[in-house]
Amino acid sequence: MTKDDEITVEQLDAEAAHAAIPALAEILADAVESGASVGFMHGNGPSDYIAFWTGVAADVAAGRTVLFAARQGAEMLGTAQLQLIGKPNQPHRAEIAKVLVHSRARRRGLGAGLMQAAEAAAREAKRDLLVLDTDENGAARRLYGKLGWTEVGTIPRYALMPDGSDCGSTFFYKELR
Ligand SMILES: CC(C)(COP(=O)(O)OP(=O)(O)OC[C@H]1O[C@@H](n2cnc3c(N)ncnc32)[C@H](O)[C@@H]1OP(=O)(O)O)[C@@H](O)C(=O)NCCC(=O)NCCS
DSSP, X not given: OOTTTOEEEEEEOHHHHHHTHHHHHHHHHHHHHTTOOSSOOTTOOHHHHHHHHHHHHHHHHTTSEEEEEEEETTEEXXXXXXXXXXXXXXXXXXXXXXXXXXXXXXXXXXXXXXXXXXXXXXXXTTOOEEEEEEETTSHHHHHHHHTTOEEEEXXXXXXXXXXXXXXXXXXXXXXXX
């Protein structure tokens, strides 16, 4: 493997998160265009994605979210978030969100690398119960199963696909103890 092929995952601090907004917006746009149910519809556009990542960068600055970027060589091709739950009665819990790998870089291990980084950060933050949900028909369901997450069940019609059709959401958890 040359340096250009090497997959790396880094944690973005507030400044790096802000600087990465255009690249992150492009990764999110690609996910929506490729039909993933990730919070947005086909009618959404660049300004929606920029606004979304601007909010995430603010959450990173506030210490609510740990943001990761995956690269192959120099190019940013994937991202994931660890959302630290702030409720007084859930100090041990965090959620994984927006695990996205650009469609031209999938099945190379970036998604698994992002998840490993998020789990390591959760341990560091003393969070030992992780939760996430995902499209019942998406590739991510297989990714989480492979990484040892426990599937709880699927809620039908939980969200919409980008084209407006129904999307059931499958919920998972993972204990890090
Ligand atoms: C889900 C997603 C992040 C996976 O990223 P990725 O970089 O392709 O995943 P990896 O290469 O690390 O895959 C690791 C393992 O997950 C499973 N997997 C991932 N994609 C799969 C697919 N399309 N079909 C079957 N298994 C798959 C496989 O077991 C794979 O291991 P293998 O390639 O050795 O068989 C990517 O497909 C994506 O961005 N999808 C659209 C956005 C989305 O739905 N995100 C989830 C939001 S919760």
